[in-house]
Amino acid sequence: MNDMKSERSNDNGAITEDVVRYVAKLSRLSFSDEDVAKYKKQIGEILGYITQLNEVDTADTQPTSHVLPSMKNVFREDLVKTSLSPDKALSNAPDKQGDFFRVPRVI
C-alpha cells in the first residue's frame, strides 16, 4: 500500500471536480456537489493506482481488444426468420402508444 500512496501524488492520477462534472454529463448522470467531491477523491485514487501501468514498456506491443485469435465478422444466410412481435418488443416499455415507444418531448 505504500507504493500506492506515492503513486497517488503523481499528477497523472489527479482529476478535478470539473472533469468529474464533464464526464458525468457525457454519461448522462447528475451529481450533488457532495457526490462530485466524493467521486473526485475515489476516482483519483483509482487512477493514481493505475498509473503503475506506465512502468511497463509497451513500445513494441500490439493492443489486445479481444482474446480470440480468429475473431472475424460472422455472417448468416440472408433468410427471413421470425423476430419479436411488436407486442413482445413493447412488453417492457415504460410508456408506449400504438406500436411505438413513447418518450417526453425532444425539443
Next chain:
Amino acid sequence: MDTLTSSGIKGFREWIKKANKSIGDFTGIFVDRAKDMDREIKGFIEIDKKSIVSRAEQNKCQTDGRLWGIPIGIKDNICIEGELTTCASRILQGFRPPYNATVIEKLTSNGAVLFARANMDEFAFGSSCETSCYGPTKNPHDLSRIPGGSSGGSVAIVASGQVAAALGSDTGGSIRQPASMCGVVGLKPTYGRVSRYGLIAFASSLDQIGPITRNVTDSAEMLEIIAGYDEKDSTSVNIEVPKYVNALKKDINGMTIGVPKEYFIDGIEKDVLENIQAAIKTLKSMGAKIVDVSLPHTKYAVSCYYIIAPAEASSNLARYDGVHYGYRSKNAADLVEMYTASRTEGFGQESKRRILLGTYSLSSGYYDAYYLKAQKVRTKISDDFKKVFSVCDCVVTPTSPTTAFKIGERMDDPLQMYLSDIFTISANMAGIPAISVPCGKDKKGLPVGIQFMAKPFAEETLFNVAYAFEQGV
C-alpha cells in the same frame, strides 16, 4: 432431506427417484425448503414458487433428461423469458426478457428446474455481493460475512444446499472468488466456450457464464451441458464439446503444475498461504511434477482490468436510458432530462463509479494514456501465460488472498475492494479457463479456495487435476 444439502446433483437425483412424486409436487417441496433455508442467507432476491413449479410442469423434457427435475439457481443477469431479470439493479426494475439465454435453453432441454433470481452485485460490479439494490447476501459459513461476489447469491444457495448447482458469470473472478469464500467449486470456462447470448453484458471481452457446484464432477457435467458454439453469439467458438466427465480421473502422475511466484506475495493471509502450500505438497505426493514459474505482469492485472472492464461497462450500460425497458424517472420535462434522471435514480453508487471511470478512460485526450495502454499490457499478461503453458500443463494459485471479510468492511474503499480480485482477474484478461476448488478452512473456520488455470480450451486438464485434488484430500 439431509443428503440433499451436501451431495449436489447426485443427491437431488437420488432423492427424486426415491420420492416417486410428480415433478410439480417435488419441485414445490424443493421451493419450500429453499425458502426456509434462505431466510437469513438471502441468496435469492425472491423465490417465486408459482412460476418455478409451473415452468417445471410445462417442461417437455422426458424423465431421462440429464438434469430432469434438478433445481438449478440462475444469477439475476441471465435472461429467462417472462421471468424478472434485473441484474440486482433498480434501473432494470420490472424487466421481463422476451427471450431465453442460450444456456437457459440448454438447461431446460435437459430437464433442469430453474430457480431464478440469485442475488448479485449490481450489474456484477463488486466482489462482495453488497452492491445489490436488494441488499447483501450472507455467507452461509458465517452470517456476519460477505459470500464474495459478484455471483454471491448463486454461490450461497449452492453452499447451503438450497439448489443442486447454479450458474454465475465471471468477468474478473465473480464465480471463482465467491466459490472460494463459500467452500464450493466455481469454474470460469475459456472465453468463447459458453454462449453469452442472453447474459446481460458487463464487459463483453471478459464475461463468461460458468457453473457453481458442490463438487468437480457436477462442474464437468454442467459445463458439458452449457458449452458449445451458438450462432447467436459471434464470440462463441466452434470447437467440439468434449465429454468432460471422462476427464474426471484421479491420476495426475506426470502432470506438470506451475507455481507462479507472483501469486505468493505479502498480503495473503497466513492461513490461506499455509493451506495452499500444503495442497501443493499433496499434489506432489500424488505424482505431479511441481515447477516454479513466473508470470511477471501479474501485478498489473488489477490496473489493467479497472481500465478495460469499466470502459466496456460504460458502453454496455449506455443502453439503460429509460426508453425501452426498466426504470423511467417521472422527474423530467424533456428527453435528455429523462435519460439523466432515469440513470441517476436507477443506478447504484458502484455502477455510477464504474460508468464515470470507463467514460473518462475512453474520453478524448485520455484514450491513449489509459485504454490503449491497458490493452497493450493485456497482451503482455496473455503472453506471460503462453510462455508458462509451454512448460507446464496448468498453474496453481490461491483463488483469493483472504477468506470472507465482514459485511461493510470494504464498502467505503473501492480500491481495497478491487484488490480482492487480484488472483482471479488475469484469467479473464487472457481468456483462459480457471477453476476454484475448496482447500480446507482457516482458523476461523472459513473456507479457503485453490485455483487452477490452464491454456485455452484445456478445461479437461482442470477437471483432471481438480478432481484428483478433491478426491485426494
